[in-house]
Amino acid sequence: MKFEPAPLEDWMRLYYFAVDDDIGSSGVEDYSLAELRALLGIGNDELDAVVFRDSTSFGGEEVRTAIAARWGTGDPDKVMVTHGGSEAIYLVLSTLLEPSDAIVVTEPTYHTHTSIARSMGCDLRVWPLRPENGFRPDLDDLRAVVDGAKAVVVNFPHNPTGASLTPAQRDEFVAICAEAGAYLVWDQAFREMVIEGEPLTDPVHDYDKAISIGTLSKGYGLPGLRVGWAIGPEDVLRGTLDLRDRMTLHLSPLVELLATRVARHADLLVGPRMEQARRNLGLLRQWAADHPDLIDLPEPMGSASTFPQLLGHTDTTGFCHDLAREHRTLLVPGSCFGDPTRVRLGYGGPTASFTRGLDTLALAGEKARVQN
Template structure:
């Protein structure tokens, strides 16, 4: 398997650590361990008792039980913990896909959802969310693309980078399309708990046997540095993912799973604070977009913590480079997602820094906007 560069990661790799104002990220503001300790009641004595042994291949029982209670109908046999949801996706793709398989992938997409099937040799068919319709999902188009014999459909909804999503009724229609073709559904639910004014979409892995859903602590939970993800799937599938994992990562760290278990068990404590902050930032974003020079009309992102505005400048990549150099503000150019006239703008971060970043972006746009 050979893969080319990951454009988004190449862009962020060094810039992320030098920016003063990060408006590129797709998650909420990360927590410090001290903040977690206070909010989750982490007992230092329990940390002292952790032994750095190997963990079970499918994950520590306590963490699997906590995840199952929240996401898998209470059945830990349906849960596998992984190094971020990207590892889960990689294992699933390599187990279920072969060269020549027809795979329908939402577009734009995070590179891991598209590049791995391409590297396997699949026929990758894009299901495009149309920019001219504010990236609203066209389920009739999906039905047309999911021809008989399609092996897998890959979606991430709510959507990164656009913030678009679908209703529960549309989700049922989507699952029916996939079921009708007998295909697998890879449901990336990284943004599932980042919604505004409505409940999260239900997990289709609980109602469709050939669905694998992915989750992560990196986005809504503010814990990207833990590198904890999971998949929810039919219990018969999960052991099939182990031969490849046995040759890669083996398992998660006991220390990581201890912190992750506490975070999932008391998820509401972490989610409420960060979702409130994201909602406030979202209002600031919409007010900014309505008046900032060089920003095309922006539909309110329905979920997640990213927007995908179109900038009225001659070269968005050059603008992003200049913005970081002159103002210390980091944006992710839309060329990383196949839309070179846009930027991914993350609004989940620290409120003060977010508003300062927007002000500095406006100052730069005023100099170069068409």
């Protein structure tokens, strides 16, 4: 397959490692290995005991058991461990879908949710998340496009908007997918990253055609560990092996050791990082109130990003280029998600850097406003 360009990945390749302050990413502050070992009590003896042999195609039993207990149904046979959530999405969608299948996706959306299906020749049906509603999902919009769909692909809390479902809406949403007989691919990359209340119940607990995609990259501050997973029907997971055997084969046993310990003590990592993100969101709300001529800020329900409109800009791409090149501050233009008037603004990073980034954004935004 030949894939369409991925503007988000192109942007991050260009600037992610070339800035001082990052207010565009969707995750939280990264952990170091020293911090991880201290939090989880991982000693030298455990690391020294790792033997660099192959693992199994689905992942070692210990890591699958830990993931199943934390995020799944408790059954390790319904878990496959992958190189990040991106590999899980690719394997699952490439296995489930055939050309001409109909698939429901949100708009805006993360690019892999659409590009794989589009490259296969599937019929993409849009479930719009409307800015006039603060990007809150409207289930009537889903009902209008779901009949006959092979799969519904979503992530809540949502990237890039931070929108989500209420618990009652989540139950209704699953019922709609079940009535349509569609597979539900539930990307739960931001599951624990909620502003208020508890995380939504994963549909693998109450829908037999649900496949849950997870990762340690977002809420756990471990993107470089490259650990993800798929939880779902055993026949779907087995079906991915034709691709897995030609790609990554399995994870490193050292990575599996760390992932196992994280899964067993996940709250120790995500808790402090989400406290920081909530504090940063409070700073962002005040900053937006202080700059009403610069930004229209939707209120996120979760994740660590929001999708505001930069007022006075019909296309924020040039502004974001200047912000990175001249001020070494990362902000992602909305063109990466199909709406060039907006930006993805991430608030999960270190507070000092986040505050500097907002100050830079205010100065650059005021300068651009005066020039226009």
